[in-house]
Amino acid sequence: MNSILSPISVPSVPGCDVRQSQAATPAPYTLAQLVADIKLHLGKEGGIDSSDVDEAYLVSLARKYNSNPSDWAQYYYSQPGKHYTRNSIEDINHKANILLLVWSPGKGSLIHDHAGAHCIMKVLAGKLTETVYYNNNNNGAVDKEDADTTPLRVKSERTHSLNEVAYISDTIGLHRVHNPDPDNVAVSLHLYTPPHAADIGYHVFDETTGSSTFVRQAKALSMAEKMGIKA
Ligand SMILES: N[C@@H](CS(=O)O)C(=O)O
Ligand SMILES: [Fe+2]
Numbered sequence: 001m002n003s004i005l006s007p008i009s010v011p012s013v014p015g016c017d018v019r020q021s022q023a024a025t026p027a028p029y030t031l032a033q034l035v036a037d038i039k040l041h042l043g044k045e046g047g048i049d050s051s052d053v054d055e056a057y058l059v060s061l062a063r064k065y066n067s068n069p070s071d072w073a074q075y076y077y078s079q080p081g082k083h084y085t086r087n088s089i090e091d092i093n094h095k096a097n098i099l100l101l102v103w104s105p106g107k108g109s110l111i112h113d114h115a116g117a118h119c120i121m122k123v124l125a126g127k128l129t130e131t132v133y134y135n136n137n138n139n140g141a142v143d144k145e146d147a148d149t150t151p152l153r154v155k156s157e158r159t160h161s162l163n164e165v166a167y168i169s170d171t172i173g174l175h176r177v178h179n180p181d182p183d184n185v186a187v188s189l190h191l192y193t194p195p196h197a198a199d200i201g202y203h204v205f206d207e208t209t210g211s212s213t214f215v216r217q218a219k220a221l222s223m224a225e226k227m228g229i230k231a
Pocket of ligand 2: 112114119175177
């Protein structure tokens with residue numbers, strides 16, 4: 001029995017797929033749209049205190065974006081002598097900052113906290129290995145007086161591939177990220193909200209002793225600095 005819902009049979013013509021050309025291809029979700037949606041979500045209040053932020057929603061936005069190098073080439077800056085460069089994409093005044101990180105082959109960050117902020121990381125090129133550690137100072141992991149003499153314990157380790165999104169906060173633990181590829185750079189997008197590490201500072205940790213050092217203000221390179229122009 002024929003019904004109007006029966007599939008229409010489309011003759012197949014080599015090199016001309018009628019079904020595809022009839023369906024409208026949705027425009028890709030761009031990095032600029034992602035940044036605009038993040039700004040919209042943080043609104044007037046969001047990002048001031050990390051409890052105001054719906055991190056699951058921000059993660060879903062980051063997942064929606066598919067890396068397109070032509071979106072982020074303008075922020076890309078690699079310095080082979082450095083482990084990684086931190087390049088500013090958007091500084092949402094005291095609410096958040098969005099950065100493009102370029103990781104030298106085989107290099108990574110020190111073990112660090114995130115200054116009480118939410119950190120969302122998306123891989124835009126290559127792969128990144130993230131090692132998460134228990135924070136000796138959190139959740140009574142070790143006695144308070146032993147926190148800076150007790151080796152850090154690994155909680156998990158994962159290699160994130162192109163377009164994967166990772167989330168961390170101090171309640172989850174500390175982490176270090178590195179580019180496992182010995183020959184090629186890796187690139188990632190990072191969202192920090194609130195931008196405490198940039199505005200105040202954060203801590204780096206020694207894996208073997210658990211002791212920490214305060215780092216005043218995480219710096220990001222602006223376009224002007226990269227071009228050698230004094231802003
Ligand atoms: N949180 C680090 C990068 S990472 O290792 O996640 C930074 O912003 O420098
Ligand atoms: Fe980090």
